[in-house]
Structure formats: C-alpha cells, structure tokens
Amino acid sequence: MGALAAKYLFLVGLYAFVVWVVREVVVGLREAAGAPRRERKPGARARGARLVVGNREVALPGRGELVIGRGPESDLRVADAFASSRHCVVAGDGRRWWVRDLGSRNGTKVNGEAVVERELRDGDRLEVGGTTIVFRAGA
Numbered sequence: 108m109g110a111l112a113a114k115y116l117f118l119v120g121l122y123a124f125v126v127w128v129v130r131e132v133v134v135g136l137r138e139a140a141g142a143p144r145r146e147r148k149p150g151a152r153a154r155g156a157r158l159v160v161g162n163r164e165v166a167l168p169g170r171g172e173l174v175i176g177r178g179p180e181s182d183l184r185v186a187d188a189f190a191s192s193r194h195c196v197v198a199g200d201g202r203r204w205w206v207r208d209l210g211s212r213n214g215t216k217v218n219g220e221a222v223v224e225r226e227l228r229d230g231d232r233l234e235v236g237g238t239t240i241v242f243r244a245g246a
Contacts, residue, residue, distance in 0.1 A: 155167065155169065155245040156199060156204055156242070156243065156244055156245045157243050157245060158173075158175075158183065158197065158233075158240050158241070158242060158243070159240065159241040159242075159243060160183070160185070160238065160239075160240050160241075164243075165183055167197060167199060167204070168199070169199075169201055170199055170200055170201045171198065171199070172196045172197070172198040173196065173197045173198075174193055174195075174196050174209075175190075175194050175195050175196070175197065175233075175235055175240070176190055176191055176192050176193045176194040176195070176209075176211075176235075177190045177191070177192055177194070177236075178191075178192025178193060180192070180193065181193060181194075183240075185235055185236065185238045185240075187235065187236035187237050187238045188236070189213050189236030189237045190211070190213070190235050190236030190237075190238060191209070191210075191211035191212055191213070191236075193209050193211075194208070194209060194211040194215065194235050194236065195207060195208050195209055195211060195215040195233070195235060196209060197227070197233075197242070203226060204226070204227045204242065204244070205224060205225060205226045205227055206222065206224070206225055206227055206233060206242075207223070207224040208222065208223050208224070211235075213236055215233065215234065215235060216233070216234035217231050217232070217233055217234075218231055218232050219232075219234070227242045227244075228242075228244070229242065229243060229244035230242070230243070
C-alpha cells in the first residue's frame with residue numbers, strides 16, 4: 108500500500124507542476140503579445156490594489172510594474188492626447204505602491220501636485236494628461 112500511495116502523491120505533484128508551468132507560459136505569451144491585462148467588471152468585488160479609470164477597474168499585479176500611457180506598449184492605455192505614449196509607471200512590492208513619471212511631456216500629478224516619484228495612498232488621484240485615475244489600496 109505504501110508504494111501505491113507514493114505513486115499517487117508523485118502523480119498529484121506532477122499534475123500540480125504541469126498546471127503551474129502551463130499557467131506561467133500562457134501569462135507570458137499574453138504579456139509578450141501585448142494583450143491588455145484583464146480588467147475587473149464594474150461591481151465585482153476587488154481584493155488587491157487597483158486603479159479606477161472612469162467606470163472601469165484595473166487590478167494591479169501583486170508585485171511589479173504597470174505602465175500607463177496612450178501607446179500600444181503601455182499596460183494601461185488611456186485615450187488622451189495630453190498623455191505620453193509611456194507616461195508613468197505604478198510599481199509595488201506587495202505592501203506599498205508608488206507612481207513614477209517616465210519623463211512625460213505634461214508631467215504626472217498626484218492630488219493636483221506635480222510629482223517625479225511618490226508613494227501612493229488609498230484614494231490618491233493620479234492625473235495623466237487630462238485623465239484622472241484613482242488608486243485603491245484594496246482589502
């Protein structure tokens with residue numbers, strides 16, 4: 108019976124590993140193809156940090172960066188003639204989030220104040236060109 112249990116555990120572990128690898132490959136292919144990040148439907152319950160642009164919510168990655176701009180290489184695209192193609196980046200380490208301007212022509216503002224880099228707090232309003240984006244820290 109011990110050998111059968113060992114085989115079963117091996118197969119379960121192998122299955123979990125294959126599922127993880129496939130997920131990582133799919134996510135990598137989507138990012139490489141420039142596919143937009145999945146957006147949360149209005150009214151859906153959000154758990155983590157997110158950006159609110161008008162009536163849509165965009166979930167932030169647990170760690171890493173999200174580039175905001177009007178260009179196709181941006182993770183969060185804004186249809187705003189006053190925004191640069193790569194305007195600013197919102198970055199996080201899992202606990203804290205900050206915004207950094209990427210040398211945009213019109214600058215980035217947080218709560219009306221021009222910033223180069225600044226830590227974000229729940230409810231902060233980012234101004235990217237003429238677009239207002241609200242930062243929500245999550246639950």
